[in-house]
Amino acid sequence: MKPAALIRTLLLLAAISVSAQAATKTAPAAPAADPNEVCLACHGDAAAKGASGKPIAVDPAVFAKSVHGEMQFKCTDCHADASADKLPHAEKLAPAACSGCHEEAVRKFSTTAHGKAIKDGKTAAATCHDCHGTHDIRRSKDPASKTHFANIETTCGACHGNDKFAAEQKLPGGNIQAQYHDSIHNELVEGKTLYNRAAPTCTSCHGTHDIQPKSEADSRVSRAHIPDTCGSCHQREKTVFQKGMHGQLQQAGNVAAPVCSDCHGAHSIHRASTPTWQNEVVGACGNCHDDFITSFRHTYHGKVTTMGFGKVASCASCHGAHDIRPASDPLSRVSPENRLETCRECHPRAGPQFASWDPHPRPKDKDRDPILYWTNIFMEVLLAGVFLFFGLHTVLWAYRSLKIKFFGGGKGH
Amino acid sequence: MPSSVSMPVEQAGAAPKSVAGRYYRRFGLFERVQHAGMMFAFVGCALSGLPLLFPYTGWARTIAGLMGGFEGAALVHRACAVLMATVFVAHIFQFLWRGLASGTLLSVLWGPNSLVPQWKDALDIRDHVKFFLGKGPRPQFDRYTYWEKFDYMAVFWGMFIIGGSGLILWFAEGLSPWLPGWVFNIATLVHGHEALLAVGFIFTIHFFNGHLRPEKFPMDMVIFTGRISDHELREERPMEFERLRREGALASIQTTPPTAGSVLFGRVIGGTALVLGLITVFLILYGLFTG
Numbered sequence: 001m002k003p004a005a006l007i008r009t010l011l012l013l014a015a016i017s018v019s020a021q022a023a024t025k026t027a028p029a030a031p032a033a034d035p036n037e038v039c040l041a042c043h044g045d046a047a048a049k050g051a052s053g054k055p056i057a058v059d060p061a062v063f064a065k066s067v068h069g070e071m072q073f074k075c076t077d078c079h080a081d082a083s084a085d086k087l088p089h090a091e092k093l094a095p096a097a098c099s100g101c102h103e104e105a106v107r108k109f110s111t112t113a114h115g116k117a118i119k120d121g122k123t124a125a126a127t128c129h130d131c132h133g134t135h136d137i138r139r140s141k142d143p144a145s146k147t148h149f150a151n152i153e154t155t156c157g158a159c160h161g162n163d164k165f166a167a168e169q170k171l172p173g174g175n176i177q178a179q180y181h182d183s184i185h186n187e188l189v190e191g192k193t194l195y196n197r198a199a200p201t202c203t204s205c206h207g208t209h210d211i212q213p214k215s216e217a218d219s220r221v222s223r224a225h226i227p228d229t230c231g232s233c234h235q236r237e238k239t240v241f242q243k244g245m246h247g248q249l250q251q252a253g254n255v256a257a258p259v260c261s262d263c264h265g266a267h268s269i270h271r272a273s274t275p276t277w278q279n280e281v282v283g284a285c286g287n288c289h290d291d292f293i294t295s296f297r298h299t300y301h302g303k304v305t306t307m308g309f310g311k312v313a314s315c316a317s318c319h320g321a322h323d324i325r326p327a328s329d330p331l332s333r334v335s336p337e338n339r340l341e342t343c344r345e346c347h348p349r350a351g352p353q354f355a356s357w358d359p360h361p362r363p364k365d366k367d368r369d370p371i372l373y374w375t376n377i378f379m380e381v382l383l384a385g386v387f388l389f390f391g392l393h394t395v396l397w398a399y400r401s402l403k404i405k406f407f408g409g410g411k412g413h
Numbered sequence: 414m415p416s417s418v419s420m421p422v423e424q425a426g427a428a429p430k431s432v433a434g435r436y437y438r439r440f441g442l443f444e445r446v447q448h449a450g451m452m453f454a455f456v457g458c459a460l461s462g463l464p465l466l467f468p469y470t471g472w473a474r475t476i477a478g479l480m481g482g483f484e485g486a487a488l489v490h491r492a493c494a495v496l497m498a499t500v501f502v503a504h505i506f507q508f509l510w511r512g513l514a515s516g517t518l519l520s521v522l523w524g525p526n527s528l529v530p531q532w533k534d535a536l537d538i539r540d541h542v543k544f545f546l547g548k549g550p551r552p553q554f555d556r557y558t559y560w561e562k563f564d565y566m567a568v569f570w571g572m573f574i575i576g577g578s579g580l581i582l583w584f585a586e587g588l589s590p591w592l593p594g595w596v597f598n599i600a601t602l603v604h605g606h607e608a609l610l611a612v613g614f615i616f617t618i619h620f621f622n623g624h625l626r627p628e629k630f631p632m633d634m635v636i637f638t639g640r641i642s643d644h645e646l647r648e649e650r651p652m653e654f655e656r657l658r659r660e661g662a663l664a665s666i667q668t669t670p671p672t673a674g675s676v677l678f679g680r681v682i683g684g685t686a687l688v689l690g691l692i693t694v695f696l697i698l699y700g701l702f703t704g
Contacts, residue, residue, distance in 0.1 A: 297468075300582075300601065306468035309483045349586045357594030363602060375599050379606035386610060390618040393560075396545035401627040 035084035036060075039075045051091055063135045098128045108209040124159075124169055131155055147208075150189055152201040153177060160202075172213065179267035198233065205229050221266075223250075226259040234260075241322040245329075258288065263321075272321070275310025285315045295360035318342050318359065435643035438668045439635050443507060448636050450500040451568075452686050457493030459612045459693055461486045466605055467700030494579055501572050525555040525656060530566065534559035555652040560622045571611050578604040613697065616690035624687065632687065637679025638671035 042048055043058040050056045063069040068078070076082055078096035082089040099106040109115045109128070117125035131147060138145035146155045154177075159165055161177025173179070180186055180202070188199035205221055212219035220229045227250065231238030241247040241260070249257035263284045264270075270277040282305055286293035296302040301313040318334055325332035333342045339355040347354065362368050363376035440448075461480055464473035480486040512518030520526050536552070537559050543549035557565075578600040581588060585597050624632045628649075635641050646654045657663045 298601070300465070303465045303468040304483045307464060307474050307477055307483065309477070312483075347586050347589075349589070351589030351591070353593040354586075354589040355594055357597045361598045361602075369595065369598065371595065372598055372602060375602055376606075379603060379610075383606060383610050383613075386614060390560075390563075390614070393542070393545075394618055394621050396542065397626060398621070400545045400547070405627045 035074050035076055038084040038087070039082075058135050066133075066135060066137050067139050068137060069135075095127075096129070096134070102128075105209050112209065112211045113213045114211060122169070124165075126159060130158070147203075149199065149201050149203075150191075152203055153180060153186060153189065156202045173267070176267050179265075183267060183269045184271045185269060200233065204233075221261075223255055223259055226261055230260040237322050244320075244323040245325050247322075256288075262287070278310050278314050278316070279305050279308055281316065282314050292360055295362050298361045298363065299359060301359070313346060313359075317346070431642075431644040431647050433644070434670060436640040436668050436670050437643065437646055437663065437666045438639055439641040439646075439666075440639040442639065443503075445636060445639050447500050447504055447507075449682065450496060452682070454493045454497035454500065455611075455615065456686055456689050458490055458497065459608075459616075460689070461490035461493065462608055463612065463693065463697065463700075466609060467697070467704065470696070470700045470703060472696050472699070491583060494576070494583075498572075498576060501576070525653065526557075528557050528562050528565045530559065530562050534562060553652045554650050555656070556650060558650075560618075564619055564622075567611070567614065571607060575604060575607045575611065578607070609697070612693060616694045620687060620690060624683070632680065632683050634671065634676055634679050634683075637683055638675045640668055640671045 040058070040060055043056055044060055046057050046059070048055065048057045058075075076084070078098075078100070079093055080097060080100070081094050106128070110119065114126045118127060133146050136146075138148075140147040140149075142148060143150065145151065153161075157177030159169070160171055160173075161175055163175050165171070166174050166176075185200045185204075189201050207220050210220070212222075214221045214223070216222060217224065219225065227238050227241060227247070237260075242251060246258050250259055263281055264272075265284075272278070282293060282296070293302075296315075297306060301317075304312045305314050320333045325335075327334045327336070329335060330337055332338065340350065340352065343350045343355050343357075358369060358372075361372055363372050366373045460476060464477040464483075464486060467473050477483055477486045480489050508521065509518075512521050522529055523531070533555070537554065540549055540552040541559075544551045581592065581596060581600040582604060623629065623636075635645075654663075657666070
């Protein structure tokens, strides 16, 4: 290419780009009456402060990317008590009114734990903007949204993961985020499996504009509703649970009957195959079946699990988990008919009488097992006798020997 | 036997004075090896088994963890149990061999050289307690005192009780065609209680009687060196000394003083066992009071 031709080409390209820039600049200038421009004249300055010294800046770029910005909302759509015609506006404006558009959501919210708290004058309780944001509100499916499923933990955690705030406001359960963070549910949310879209986060169980404390009968996390709430994902477990003893009691309206969270915990739910959980669940069973845990601790299974090692049998190994049935039920894993088969899951060579071993021995119960009772008495007497006799023998001997050593008088030497 | 000490042994007659530097052989090499094997196996079984008796303590998990968890502890426990059983079987063979070969089985089953408790032992207990209370002279002991016999017989009893229950628990599945399941409940209870008895007894009473009492403090080296001094034999076991003197048998058991090396060796392994044992007692007490 000749130099003259090159210069011509460059000039042409420059002309095109200048005209393109001019076009983009002139386009938004057309509706000169856009009230947002008027607002941003003051609020668009990143260092802007109100009369009280409070920052009042609104980043137009952030707002432009928000759902309301995308829909080309005007500032006054939400801040209805301000007007571009009457400036300056009052120093204190009313809170942005979400109910203007989201009437149903706001109405439902007012009946929730958060909504009621606000009505009761607890101004620290979460309201719309605490969860959704202000000028940066995005659609929940947007990964940058405060209400995107992957961000819910942090959003709720702003209050329910703040030790100081939780203590001050007496939030139920204290720092919930800390408990939830290491749970299997959050592990799924953090994308460690393929199914993270379905992964449960706070709102999956508690709801959103219908959050109720568990004490409310219609709460999604009330004792009566927990099996349904968990069952919305764990359908198979729910079905099995409802056929088992615990589920039967629960459905019969027994409020003491254990539901999912009594064994699995609520927020710190772990994979059932982890040894830590298998050990901890013994304690959970013991909340109701205290005497069976005490007797279980007399066995090798019980001692090893007490030390914190897994791999040996704990409650669920023999009794099952969701389908626990009383031993009197022929379908039970520990019924006389099925007991040996249950033992053989770990002890494949177990002989026909193996299951007469008592997994819950009570050495102090004469009627349950007299041989064990009397053996225990014999051993206790033996121990007490030996230690009493030789203990006294040792004390007396030490006394005499020390006396001779330090004060002489070797009578018998 | 070559001896660096060439002083003549007294013959029967006037009460002799003890001779400094003279030693007699009390335990042979095989007996000392048995005691050392038993010590090692016993401490091993105690440390690997006690966590199961006090599983709720922090130390239980630590000790089991050091052995590689409960499976590692079980391996250590069973290895030590096999060693202990080996010592026991070797002892029985030695006992039978000695008794049958020399035709003196009766003398190991009864009489002054026997470890079987006899009427004199009951009288010795009575007299020893009187002595403790300052109401009589120290009893005249023979080769084995009543507390030594108790130690020995306790090991015998324990071998059957703890060994038997241990084998039942070890081979529970294999034995289950012949044994009803409830036997394993009994075995668990008996094994644990007997273990507490044995460990508690050895690490307090045996340690005191054998080693820690003021006359022996901190350790009696006889079980490590096999040698007892002339002075000690006269003081502690006057009847045996008199008997041997009358029989003229003292010369045949007179031996060299223990070498510095053998004493050091005994102090190291014996001292280690003493320290481990006393720590164990402390851990047991902690477990009993926090349980």
